[in-house]
Amino acid sequence: MNQIDLKDRVMVVTGGARGIGYAVAQRALRSGAAVALWDVDGERLERSRSELSALGPVSVVKVELTDEASVEAAALKTVETHGAIHALVNSAGITGGNGLTWELPVDMWRRVIEVNLIGCYLTCRAVVPHMIAQGYGRIVNIASVAGKEGNPNASHYSASKAGLIGLTKSLGKELATKNVLVNAVTPAAAKTEIFDSMSQQHIDYMLAKIPMNRFLMPDEAASLIVWLTSEDCAFSTGSVFDLSGGRATY
Numbered sequence: 597m598n599q600i601d602l603k604d605r606v607m608v609v610t611g612g613a614r615g616i617g618y619a620v621a622q623r624a625l626r627s628g629a630a631v632a633l634w635d636v637d638g639e640r641l642e643r644s645r646s647e648l649s650a651l652g653p654v655s656v657v658k659v660e661l662t663d664e665a666s667v668e669a670a671a672l673k674t675v676e677t678h679g680a681i682h683a684l685v686n687s688a689g690i691t692g693g694n695g696l697t698w699e700l701p702v703d704m705w706r707r708v709i710e711v712n713l714i715g716c717y718l719t720c721r722a723v724v725p726h727m728i729a730q731g732y733g734r735i736v737n738i739a740s741v742a743g744k745e746g747n748p749n750a751s752h753y754s755a756s757k758a759g760l761i762g763l764t765k766s767l768g769k770e771l772a773t774k775n776v777l778v779n780a781v782t783p784a785a786a787k788t789e790i791f792d793s794m795s796q797q798h799i800d801y802m803l804a805k806i807p808m809n810r811f812l813m814p815d816e817a818a819s820l821i822v823w824l825t826s827e828d829c830a831f832s833t834g835s836v837f838d839l840s841g842g843r844a845t846y
């Protein structure tokens with residue numbers, strides 16, 4: 597495993613209680629960072645904290661990412677605990693299930709946009725002023741290849757991830773002279789608990805689209821994501837990095 601230097605850095609990982617966010621937290625801790633896990637699942641947060649604490653300093657904050665006050669409070673608490681926030685990885689996300697656009701419940705369509713897009717906007721909004729003030733920051737948004745291509749039976753999810761790519765590009769340009777870099781990654785399917793919310797037909801569809809003919813491993817995603825949060829990532833911002841096993845063509 598390559599060494600990534602995150603010594604004395606503090607990283608927030610939303611959705612860090614499980615899945616890709618958990619793998620990111622693990623790799624960040626092994627790279628010398630202190631990590632704050634922000635997640636809505638309090639029980640799972642505690643379990644993850646006790647598993648990860650052997651690797652380095654871990655704090656947890658129970659947060660509802662669609663709630664502005666909850667996100668602001670999480671940012672304040674993290675700065676209070678660790679003294680700073682140098683990196684933000686927006687990994688929390690939901691699929692909202694699968695269905696045709698005109699048959700998906702309106703509430704579910706809205707909820708997916710709220711969590712996957714507005715949630716990331718709110719975390720950026722809470723953390724960016726702090727990063728500007730300290731003259732350093734790295735933000736990585738976990739979008740999806742679905743946001744580039746549009747998956748059938750997942751219009752809410754695809755639209756939310758396309759929106760997140762747009763947010764990344766705009767914010768990256770706004771912060772380009774501040775040493776606060778904002779990038780996105782676009783994974784293809786990784787076998788995490790998020791699969792429980794998708795139909796087998798949809799999972800088969802996603803696998804069939806991947807030229808490498810296998811699912812992404814969370815650790816493979818963490819390698820790229822954690823590098824993007826490091827100082828070594830210096831001249832890339834507002835950009836989108838592929839994690840699709842050959843699926844993406846742009």
Ligand SMILES: NC(=O)c1ccc[n+]([C@@H]2O[C@H](COP(=O)([O-])OP(=O)(O)OC[C@H]3O[C@@H](n4cnc5c(N)ncnc54)[C@H](O)[C@@H]3O)[C@@H](O)[C@H]2O)c1
Pocket residue numbers: 610611612613614615616617634635636637659660661662686687688689690711715738739740741782783784785786787788789790791
């Ligand atoms: N796994 C995949 O196949 C895949 C593919 C492409 C993109 N992604 C994206 O990667 C990210 C991570 O996916 P994963 O597979 O690790 O998912 P996961 O379901 O394993 O973990 C997501 C975490 O987000 C948390 N969360 C959800 N809604 C929240 C909210 N409102 N407030 C706070 N926390 C909330 C959950 O509690 C959970 O711990 C997601 O944004 C997902 O859309 C995943």
